[in-house]
Amino acid sequence: MKMTIKEVAKEAGVSISTVSRVLNGRDRVSRHTINRVRAVIEKLQFQPDFVARTMIMKKTSTIGLIVPQLSNEYWALMSEVIQDALWMRGYTTLICSTDNEPDKDEAYLKMCLERRMDGVIYCSSPYCGPEARDGLDAIKEAGVPLVSLDPNIAGVSCVVGDHLQGTLTAVEHLIRAGYARIAYIGGPAVSIEREFGYRKALMMHGYRVDEGLIRLVKGQSFADGHEGLRALRSSGLAFDALFCGNDLLAFGAIKAMEEAGIRVPEDVAVVGYDDIFSARLFKPALTTVRQPIPDIGEELVQLLLASLETEPERRTVRKIVLPTELIVRESSGAALRQGAEARR
């Protein structure tokens, strides 16, 4: 039976405002009344209607989280971390997986507005074309706090890994190990900073950037990496190392190499990015750049909540860059070239 505050009031012999008061701990209510009302609430198993409450308070206590793909380990973990951080602070997270479809992206953004999310954490942008910009603008205009994982959205606070530095470290790791022809597989679906870092590292070390060794693919999945490597090979250019925009791309590329009889790391050294769980399970264990997912999630939430407690006019735009860490394993051939054992 769906109880309402009215029935509680009647049963307890008080007015509905009094019930509302004990419910919210507002104003002063006599100890005695409080107890009586509490007892009735308990007895009637009354639960205030969240929707009605929401309508008045204009606060859904819900945050929209938009990620490109839940079935991608990286996003699944990120979602979990964010949901936890939000839950501990009394918020519910509405996780939306766009499956990299701009239409869905736009639709979910719209839904966030329609359903009056208190805030939105947008992690899908690398893939978004101008369509999503509209959705994001609508959210900003409505004064709904918005934070992102992408540093390229004007006027939106973000938390990001230090990809430039991370990539630099990764590529320098290869250079130091003696590799000279380092290819890159990335694309719009992974942070553009990674491509820049790759170029920067080469240039800093006096290498010429060979555009033929750079392969931009559409997605960020295993299949994209696989395809990217095939395209790379069909170009006929030789390479002895490969840096990939994320771990999944690296897995796909390595798979494609295996199929072609190319050994990793003996023939080609490979470094990925993200350090998803599978990276250490993979064979060869993947050398990769670890992103501090828990920290990123936590900071994202803090940023959003801070924004939530500030009037739209005085909100500041923050860009928080978190350090990344190179995790050296087998795929980069460290053991081969330096005789050192790959760790972790």
Added chain:
Amino acid sequence: MKMTIKEVAKEAGVSISTVSRVLNGRDRVSRHTINRVRAVIEKLQFQPDFVARTMIMKKTSTIGLIVPQLSNEYWALMSEVIQDALWMRGYTTLICSTDNEPDKDEAYLKMCLERRMDGVIYCSSPYCGPEARDGLDAIKEAGVPLVSLDPNIAGVSCVVGDHLQGTLTAVEHLIRAGYARIAYIGGPAVSIEREFGYRKALMMHGYRVDEGLIRLVKGQSFADGHEGLRALRSSGLAFDALFCGNDLLAFGAIKAMEEAGIRVPEDVAVVGYDDIFSARLFKPALTTVRQPIPDIGEELVQLLLASLETEPERRTVRKIVLPTELIVRESSGAALRQGAEARR
């Protein structure tokens, strides 16, 4: 600016009821009025308030989905599939990851009720103790449609893979390949049917079930599998094959074997369960039982929606069992024993 139906009515020179009518396509409204109202809505960028609407209609168009762990590939994919299926039918999915904590499980269940979810898809039960039962009962009592992935909740419809058959097939695959001492790692976190299937297969083929070869662990993760295998080894009993309750457990167990210098499949053949994406990436590629995740998700959604359209009294309890499929790869040593190439 937050527009309301009132301002639209004023601007269009009609009553709010008329606006409401064109909004919902209810009743008959003159072509002319419709157009005028539509124009104003467009001009004012009016969007009806979902919350207010929800309060009246008593329908949130939101379904709660409770899974044990989003960062587990299996659940991430299942969540994605379900969210998609629901989205296409006009529902939003509130995905909740309990992280295998009974408290969170209970809290999320309560939240589903409080937030007036139209229905709940519960996928967390294998781990739930009696606590979650209370939450589930509350949901049932409230008349909220509920479906599950667990066949062991009385009075709740469910969709499950045919684990008994799947397991049977998997174990028989090992038996036929000539393995005689087959161990099992599973536990409360994976469907109990898998343990039964294991026992059944052994018995059917005239093998004695050696309780010492059965290792029940608490969780369903890589770490649990790793620990399970160590426990198995410390028992001192010999085994030449291992069947694991899921793929992650298998990965963990294989890792532990590697560390102990045991080769897979040469020394011990391994079969997992689920066929998560990593299973084919793993080395050795994992022989496993594939669950039809997309089908399960789709059926779950259909079952729920059917229930949604039926008054509580006439709802029927259905148990839908979907076939599973053995995917033979390298880890079970098929190539070794039969000279056949492991496929896919």
Added chain:
DNA sequence: CTGAAAGCGCTAACAT
């Protein structure tokens, strides 16, 4: 076909 009015269940002034 359209408008007026009555709520949905709750909170928040405003009274007492």
Added chain:
DNA sequence: ATGTTAGCGCTTTCAG
């Protein structure tokens, strides 16, 4: 300290 009343933004009778 507690009751009364006015909405929140919308849908839905019930009258024209």
